[in-house]
Amino acid sequence: MTNIDTDKLKEVQAAIPHREPFLFVDEIVECDDKHIICKKKFTGEEDFFRGHYPGAPLVPGVLQCEAALQAGAILLTRIFDEEKMTGRMPVVAKIGEVRFKQMIRPGDVIFIEVKFREKMTGVYFLRAKVTKNDKTCVQFDFACALTDSIDGSGVK
Secondary structure (H helix, E strand, O other): OOOOOHHHHHHHHHHOOOOOOOOOOOEEEEEOOOEEEEEEEOOOOOHHHHOOOOOOOOOOHHHHHHHHHHHHHHHHHHHHHHHOOOOOOEEEEEEEEEEEOOOOOOOOEEEEEEEEEEEEOOEEEEEEEEEEOOEEEEEEEEEEEEEOOOOOOOEO
């Protein structure tokens, strides 16, 4: 992880359990109880680049989505804190309407924006958009539910 502010990374790691090599958020740029903007730089050193279009590497679409899901999880930890849901964590329940519009390559910096839409019967609905150079790379809607425990036993 090159040129990453360790204090900003610690803030991310305090909010979600993800760690290298499966952490796709470097820092929280802005956050309130309704939206979050996070940042990630793909250095080119990530192992997946070796096999995903060798010679013309791309960030896999599923990892672009994962970055947004992780940003959403960080946002939800703020909402959960307000609702005093200690000891539980969000898991993806649904992803829909995924639209890929721009490729992300080694060296690209992305901004990940997630907006809270609504909560219905214990399910949180959100909208994600990943951009680079102010152009949309991917956007989608998703829903998260809460696990009863950190080991993932049962979704509520």
